[in-house]
Amino acid sequence: MISMFIAMASASTFMPPAATQVAKQLNHLYAFMLISSVISFIILVGGMIYFVYKYKRKTANDKTPYISHNHTLEFIWSFIPFVIFMACFAWGAYIYKEMRTFDENALEINVYGKKWVWEFEYKDGRKITNGVDANGKLEPATMVVPVNTPVKLLLTSVKLSPEDKAVLHSFFVPAFRVKQDALPGRYTALTFTADEKGLFQVFCAEYCGTGHSSMMAKIKVVSKEDFDAWVLGEEAGGAPKEMTLADKGRAAYAKWACIGCHTLDGSPSTGPSWKGLWGNERSFNDGGKAVADENYIRESIMDPNKHVVKGFEPNKMPTFKGMISDEDITAIIEFIKTLK
Numbered sequence: 001m002i003s004m005f006i007a008m009a010s011a012s013t014f015m016p017p018a019a020t021q022v023a024k025q026l027n028h029l030y031a032f033m034l035i036s037s038v039i040s041f042i043i044l045v046g047g048m049i050y051f052v053y054k055y056k057r058k059t060a061n062d063k064t065p066y067i068s069h070n071h072t073l074e075f076i077w078s079f080i081p082f083v084i085f086m087a088c089f090a091w092g093a094y095i096y097k098e099m100r101t102f103d104e105n106a107l108e109i110n111v112y113g114k115k116w117v118w119e120f121e122y123k124d125g126r127k128i129t130n131g132v133d134a135n136g137k138l139e140p141a142t143m144v145v146p147v148n149t150p151v152k153l154l155l156t157s158v159k160l161s162p163e164d165k166a167v168l169h170s171f172f173v174p175a176f177r178v179k180q181d182a183l184p185g186r187y188t189a190l191t192f193t194a195d196e197k198g199l200f201q202v203f204c205a206e207y208c209g210t211g212h213s214s215m216m217a218k219i220k221v222v223s224k225e226d227f228d229a230w231v232l233g234e235e236a237g238g239a240p241k242e243m244t245l246a247d248k249g250r251a252a253y254a255k256w257a258c259i260g261c262h263t264l265d266g267s268p269s270t271g272p273s274w275k276g277l278w279g280n281e282r283s284f285n286d287g288g289k290a291v292a293d294e295n296y297i298r299e300s301i302m303d304p305n306k307h308v309v310k311g312f313e314p315n316k317m318p319t320f321k322g323m324i325s326d327e328d329i330t331a332i333i334e335f336i337k338t339l340k
């Protein structure tokens, strides 16, 4: 019995590895819930069996005593579970808040869900997707991140080819106890701080079609030194240095002729300047307001007339829907982030 409790308390016996503080805290909460459930079960079912035996009708003349209620008992069996439930709620809310608190200096990585593969894009422009090893075996896309460093993932779902359709995916890392949907046409975010080195499995947790079960990737947590070496390594290793994500955004700014209406130096043109746009509160002609985040910029590109920036004219900016790729949008957003 005692050893069973210990096994439960260390929950790791049943659980995937726990490689973040959040995962460890969730293990404790889970163990607490499991143990209190087992204790309640023993008291309830054990008591029931005991009373069935003890108060069994022994002769045909036995009379059932008349008992209507007992305030003290009723209070106790309501209040103790209430306290336990509220403790679980508060504990869970505390962990949830930690899970959804984003560090401003987090390492940002873009995650694209495609049918049926995960793709990762770093700020330096490096893209990682499925590969094939020397024996022709599939090497799942492996995201490399430093240990004890907050990481922020920006997720979206994109088409694999222009004729394709983007569908819902869900990025799930059991060892980190985090999961977040990747939606077509929208950005969602996820954060984690791995506190253990190792290789961890990523699954797609939203049934997305025939290739769903093969939609796997890995996250490799390495020391900070190894991470820096990895960042430099491939660049030094002769591979042509990729453009940074912001550089790709700058190129897209020219390629899609945003440059004709948007300046980078703060001076207004046909459209508002992009300088200082990021993270700023925008006011619209209809009196509405919004903060310029990833989804705001995306919407401004796809549906420019939905919100018309105060002091500017509607119907000037054409929609780029169906023309511009999600990758270009992400790059433009990254470029705008750099225009402080």
Ligand SMILES: [Cu+2]
Pocket (backbone or CB within 6 Å): 113, 116, 168, 169, 170, 204, 205, 206, 207, 208, 212, 215
């Ligand atoms: Cu999927």
